[in-house]
Amino acid sequence: MTENQTWVTEFILLGFPLSLRIQMLLSGLFSLLYVFTLLGNGAILGLIWLDSRLHTPMYFFLSHLAIVDISYASNNVPKMLTNLGLNKRKTISFVLCTMQTFLYMAFAHTECLILVMMSYDRYVAICHPLQYSVIMRWGVCTVLAVTSWACGQKGVLALVHVVLILRLPFCGPHEINHFFCEILSVLKLACADTWLNQVVIFAASVFILVGPLCLVLVSYSRILAAILRIQSGEGRRKAFSTCSSHFCVVGLFFGSAIVMYMAPKSRHPEEQQKVLSLFYSLFNLMLNPLIYSLRNAEVNGALKRVLWKQRSK
Template sequence: MKCFLFSPISCEISVLSTSQDFFFFFFCHENMESNRTWITEVVLLGFQVDPALELFLFGFFLLFYSFTLVGNGIILGLICLDSRLHTPMYVFLSHLAIVDMSYASSTVPKMLANLVMHKKVISFAPCILQTFLYLAFAITECLILVVMCCDRYVAICHPLQYTLIMNWRVCTVLASTCWIFSFLLALVHITLILRLPFCGPQKIDHFFCQIMSVFKLACADTGLNQAVLFAGSVLVLVGPLCLVLVSYLRILAAILRIQSGEGRRKAFSTCSSHLCVVGLFFGSAIVMYMVPRSSHSQEQRKILSLFYSLFNPMLNPLIYSLRNAEVKGALKRVLWKQRSM
């Protein structure tokens, strides 16, 4: 990490570099007090278990993380390779797979490293970067799930107008909006965080730099940050969830009016898969960010975060592959093509 100081406000430009990626992260603070100590690294306490159990957890979480990458990678590969899946529904599903892999990768690798290392620290700038990426990918997944719900609503409730409404231009605009809005909203949270003075404590009782844990590092009032976080949670969780529920009530009514048993079964299959993913994601997110903190111990919140950032992304491809006939058919065609070559 390299830091350059500029006057009059001591603006630090932190450059986090690896052999493959370069992250440029900017933050500023005012040196109003010369004796103020600014933290440079943070200790992630993690799960605080016996060393032998830490090795077991390392193998267990590594297996789940591998399943997450492989499962979502297979879904993404099938959609790219099979022309029959080049439809709006599966385009959005491919975005969901990308988000899930990125989402898990923003926190799990550092967690795995800390499980096998004695010094469980992370520099301050990468910690804030981790918070930013986690928020951005979480919001993106929420919005992609809502867009997928809208796609299913149009397909089932307005089938004759589906190709007109959900054309490629609309799909591109919707997907791009999800990504851009998510990163901008995450940037708002990070900008508010970086206005705070961070002079200790240096310990986070979590396995990653979760935003509410980062608030505790500040030696100033975080009331504004918490208010904005709650408002953002309402914006991206409660509102979209209400839209999803209303849409699925209308979808259910439309499915029950379908005369063909095969058509009804196919509609239930695709919608039930999406509804399972929506329930898992929104349920854990609302409990995590909107239920009062006094309702859960810190260990319970860690487990919720683990489910939210690791288990949920791993379950998504399983749900879509096991309950979706078109995905299973695409997998069989790809495997058959590989055998015949």
């Protein structure tokens, strides 16, 4: 293999091969959704910071989820919006593409772990309420949050994916049929056997998707059993309302990711995979603050208190 065949300086992101008018409409729509994602998650962070009643472990983990969602969206969406706009040169350098892939995997891993921590917090709150303040003390919460970030951002799995990509030769064409450097789309451009990469991706999906999802399901099966034992109808309603919001977020994130990376690829053509990627790279992240705010009386109460303070000034 010659040197000019193995070294790639840039890729072309094909994005959505649609007419210019539709691309401009999508650019406006996705820009609006991106702004909503930033504002919604930013509002969650602001409310938790400003309202002392939200200074609890549950909202401590929710604030970390909001930070992950903002970072996750900002890694992929701005480049997609640039390519959907008037930019005719839809290229990305090999270095930036590799970095985008690494951050994409790292933030995904972090989000999975944060969701597990949130489910554990709800399990302790409902199944062991008398011991909650002891088990979920601030030192423990801090360790759990730092561990989630450390395992995601400096984790071995994301680094292994990148190292395995770097060893592959890319002989051309250099057109990625996606709106960002999604790992499966990048691998299709390699002119070498990617069997090892595929095996590692599947193994990582089992470890970082199926494993945490099983932990979440175990927590929520016990939570459901505990809720059904609550005598008070109001108590059952409050507990179920709080947990159902988190379970909706878990279902949307893990469901779309598992379909994307573990379902047989023959059932999901490339265009369908792009839509799935768009769903958990943008729509999920925009829906998270809406789900938590619309179905959470404490968040709504905090918002009213903050707005009332602003009016009183």
